[in-house]
Amino acid sequence: MSNPILTVENLEHVYMKGTPLEHQALFGVSLQVERGECIAIIGHSGSGKSTLIQHFNGLQLPQAGRVVIDGIDLSEKKLDVKALRRLVGLVFQNPEDQIFEKLVGDDIAYGPLKMGLPIKEVIERAKWAMDIVGLDFDEMKDRATFALSGGQKRKVALAGILSLRPKIIVLDEPTAGLDPYSRNELLERIKRLNKDEGVTVIFVSHNMEEVAHLADRVYVMAEGNIVHSGAPREIFGNREILTAYHIGMPETVEILHSLRELGYPVDPSAYEVDEAAREILSILPAARG
Numbered sequence: 360m361s362n363p364i365l366t367v368e369n370l371e372h373v374y375m376k377g378t379p380l381e382h383q384a385l386f387g388v389s390l391q392v393e394r395g396e397c398i399a400i401i402g403h404s405g406s407g408k409s410t411l412i413q414h415f416n417g418l419q420l421p422q423a424g425r426v427v428i429d430g431i432d433l434s435e436k437k438l439d440v441k442a443l444r445r446l447v448g449l450v451f452q453n454p455e456d457q458i459f460e461k462l463v464g465d466d467i468a469y470g471p472l473k474m475g476l477p478i479k480e481v482i483e484r485a486k487w488a489m490d491i492v493g494l495d496f497d498e499m500k501d502r503a504t505f506a507l508s509g510g511q512k513r514k515v516a517l518a519g520i521l522s523l524r525p526k527i528i529v530l531d532e533p534t535a536g537l538d539p540y541s542r543n544e545l546l547e548r549i550k551r552l553n554k555d556e557g558v559t560v561i562f563v564s565h566n567m568e569e570v571a572h573l574a575d576r577v578y579v580m581a582e583g584n585i586v587h588s589g590a591p592r593e594i595f596g597n598r599e600i601l602t603a604y605h606i607g608m609p610e611t612v613e614i615l616h617s618l619r620e621l622g623y624p625v626d627p628s629a630y631e632v633d634e635a636a637r638e639i640l641s642i643l644p645a646a647r648g
Contacts, residue, residue, distance in 0.1 A: 362394050363391040363392060363393055363394075364392055364393065364526065365391065365527065365559070366391050366427045366428075367391070367411075367424070367425070367426050368389050368424055369388070369425070370385050370423070370424035371386060371388075371421075371423040372384050372410050372421075373422060384407050384583055385411060388407070388411060388424070388583070388584055390585055390588070393559075395557050395558075396560075396575050397550075397553045397561075397562075397573050397574055398559075398574060398576055399563075399564060399574035399578070400561065400562070400563045401564060401565070401567075402581055402606075403604070406580040406582065406583065407580050407584070408580050412449065412561065414433065415527070415561065416446075416447040416448070416449045416529065417433060417438070417440045417444060417447075420438070421433055421434050428527070429526060431443060445470075445524075446525055446527065447525055447527045448525035449520070449531070450516055450517050450520055450528065450531065450533065451531055452532040452535055454515065454516035458504050458512060458515055458519070460504060461504060461505075462500070462501055462503065463494070463504055463507070463515055464485060464501060466519055467515060467519045468481050468482070470520075470522050471522050471523065474523070485522055488518040488519070491548060491551070491556070492517050493514060493544060494511070508541075509541075510544075513545065517530075521552070525558070527558070527560075527561065528559070528560050529562070530560065530562040532563060533545060533564070533569075549573060550572070560573070562574075566607075567595075567606070567608055571591050571595065571611075571630045571631075574591050575590070576591075577590070586604065587600050593628070595612045596612075596627050598627070601616075611629070611630050611635035612628075614635065615627040615639075625638040
């Protein structure tokens with residue numbers, strides 16, 4: 360790693376420490392994220408994913424180990440949590456947890472206003488953020504937030520974070536509950552944010568299709584620790600990892616692994632649709648024979 364924007368070293372976290380309900384959620388987790396990367400964190404429920412990402416913007420602070428974000432050590436006694444949360448934006452799984460203003464425009468502008476920015480800049484930031492997520496400023500700024508669809512609420516929650524111009528966006532199950540059209544549209548918006556705007560993206564997901572579509576690298580968590588990491592091609596191409604940690608597969612990978620088990624010489628790591636199609640086409644003469 361040459362230029363990490365986020366480093367986690369031997370991070371541990373225990374809930375309700377010293378009580379009969381004590382539960383250790385993280386056991387010495389270590390990882391690094393490069394500037395401009397798109398990182399997926401995957402694993403079964405209870406593996407520690409949510410606890411881990413809550414350390415990225417100060418919702419949880421290190422009990423043991425270190426978290427350093429863009430030079431800020433979260434173990435510092437005089438940690439500026441407000442500055443940290445302008446640097447790292449966390450978008451919750453349920454957008455209702457983040458939307459509290461009555462009007463869309465007011466909700467998205469709330470953060471910049473609290474930063475004390477001039478009104479002109481606040482409006483510019485709100486327009487920019489709404490454009491990134493695909494919300495028309497003039498059409499949506501006076502819309503009541505309670506009347507929004509699930510997809511629109513998710514976009515408003517993301518735009519509210521983006522208006523702070525963070526360097527890192529952390530997304531918890533970004534497309535949960537969305538219909539296929541809204542899901543695909545939001546994935547493309549996130550990809551644009553990462554590739555065109557240079558924002559580092561870290562996301563938690565159970566949907567392996569979106570992991571395959573977005574991620575540069577994948578961290579696999581189990582029982583409070585990182586058990587594997589690598590490019591999507593490495594993770595999806597390894598049947599042992601997928602089976603051992605009960606990781607779902609993109610449809611392309613599932614088809615290729617099934618063909619491989621039947622004896623056909625295909626590469627199961629070819630998860631991209633075009634690559635998978637070429638692998639399947641390559642065996643058609645053999646299949647006919």
